[in-house]
Amino acid sequence: MKTVAVLGGGPAGAFAAERLARSGLHTRLFDEKLAWEKPCGGGLTYKAYHQYPFLIENDTPKRLVRETTLAAPDAGEAKITLAHPLVIYSRMDLNRMLLERAERSGVWIEKTRVLGLERHDRAWRLRTQTSTLEADFCIIATGARNPLREVGTQWSAKDTMCALGYYVPAFQEHIDIQFLEQLEGYIWVFPRCGHLSVGICGKNEPAQALRTRLEAYMNQRGISSKGATFYSHMLPSLESPGWRSNRVAGDGWLAVGDAGGLVDPITGEGLYYAMRSGDLASRVLIDDAHGLLEKAAAYRALLAREFALDLEFAATLAKRVFLGKFLFSSVPARMIQFMRRSPRFRDLMQDLFAGTQPYLGLKSRLLRNLNGTLQEVLMNFFLHRVIPGESRVAS
Numbered sequence: 001m002k003t004v005a006v007l008g009g010g011p012a013g014a015f016a017a018e019r020l021a022r023s024g025l026h027t028r029l030f031d032e033k034l035a036w037e038k039p040c041g042g043g044l045t046y047k048a049y050h051q052y053p054f055l056i057e058n059d060t061p062k063r064l065v066r067e068t069t070l071a072a073p074d075a076g077e078a079k080i081t082l083a084h085p086l087v088i089y090s091r092m093d094l095n096r097m098l099l100e101r102a103e104r105s106g107v108w109i110e111k112t113r114v115l116g117l118e119r120h121d122r123a124w125r126l127r128t129q130t131s132t133l134e135a136d137f138c139i140i141a142t143g144a145r146n147p148l149r150e151v152g153t154q155w156s157a158k159d160t161m162c163a164l165g166y167y168v169p170a171f172q173e174h175i176d177i178q179f180l181e182q183l184e185g186y187i188w189v190f191p192r193c194g195h196l197s198v199g200i201c202g203k204n205e206p207a208q209a210l211r212t213r214l215e216a217y218m219n220q221r222g223i224s225s226k227g228a229t230f231y232s233h234m235l236p237s238l239e240s241p242g243w244r245s246n247r248v249a250g251d252g253w254l255a256v257g258d259a260g261g262l263v264d265p266i267t268g269e270g271l272y273y274a275m276r277s278g279d280l281a282s283r284v285l286i287d288d289a290h291g292l293l294e295k296a297a298a299y300r301a302l303l304a305r306e307f308a309l310d311l312e313f314a315a316t317l318a319k320r321v322f323l324g325k326f327l328f329s330s331v332p333a334r335m336i337q338f339m340r341r342s343p344r345f346r347d348l349m350q351d352l353f354a355g356t357q358p359y360l361g362l363k364s365r366l367l368r369n370l371n372g373t374l375q376e377v378l379m380n381f382f383l384h385r386v387i388p389g390e391s392r393v394a395s
């Protein structure tokens, strides 16, 4: 393979490009903005920086936050101190760091918009704002608003979430997560260096309604939007059928990150999956054991093994977690109550925050660990209601 073109230089594209160039492949990356403040919370879980320690061991400005408050209507709040902090970046800083790493490893980076791509005789012809060029293989990393219709995930409205918020010039020490009445989504307040990212994500609800909910919350909490910058973006949130038919790879291309729909449908975590899929895609490209025609299948198999089956299972849980009822109360309200009363449930929530507890193992973990108190018998009953049979997807 002579040249790999990486289309998009967010975390998925920049990380894939770095890995490809390190292995000696001629790698060209195109992004219309390069480092920019992409609408995002900017939170990286333990899973991400444990896998890629440079994400925490660096001089780039970031906040490490442990204190977290979760709240739901009619249930008050529960506080936890995370065993592993959430690492929170401004996306401008995170993107810049990843692009600089790519450049240092030999990636040829150009700031331009990719306008289209065509397949000719087992090669790609790319059209950018500035030139036309040939590549042998393409990594599609153009994010959730991928404008290139012939490559990457194809989704319908129900496979996406709307996410919007404000960068507020204020300070707070802890993270807030607020569940809301009848919303498949939540509000977050993430402390960053010099400001807060305050946002809301939600499925099946218009952006204006989400904004109204967020502003009501901010008013109630005394968080002023004066001087704050508004942001909004789309977030992939594939339903189960979307995961099964996901167009994540094809002849001569692999899609990574949001362009491949690779986002946790419950938490909206996408940064880890962007970087991990970039890493996996680069391994498949580098590995000579797969011929060019086999790369797509090899990548799909790797994704499934690493996390796609787990995220597909999470898609079956999402509605139950946000909109379900248990003993006349909402599931989020019951979760807050269990967190206050059960150390075991708090541990479980810790691990979910850290990203170290796969959704597919949730039920068996709880069944293994119950100690027979009334609270935990109730919790067992609750989890049976919320979590369907895990074997359906795993088998």
Ligand SMILES: Cc1cc2nc3c(=O)[nH]c(=O)nc-3n(C[C@H](O)[C@H](O)[C@H](O)COP(=O)(O)OP(=O)(O)OC[C@H]3O[C@@H](n4cnc5c(N)ncnc54)[C@H](O)[C@@H]3O)c2cc1C
Binding pocket: 007, 008, 009, 010, 011, 012, 013, 030, 031, 032, 033, 034, 038, 039, 040, 041, 042, 043, 044, 112, 113, 114, 115, 141, 142, 143, 144, 145, 146, 147, 163, 164, 165, 199, 232, 233, 234, 235, 256, 257, 258, 259, 263, 268, 269, 270, 271, 272, 274
């Ligand atoms: C409001 C919000 C909050 C979020 N909070 C979190 C969080 O706290 N933690 C977390 O893990 N995830 C979060 N996510 C998800 C996370 O932001 C994404 O999953 C992540 O950015 C995906 O990275 P990516 O590289 O795939 O795509 P992107 O970061 O979107 O990068 C795509 C890049 O492609 C470029 N591009 C697009 N089209 C073209 C073109 N035609 N030509 C050239 N360049 C192009 C863009 O300029 C962009 O730089 C959040 C998402 C939203 C919307």
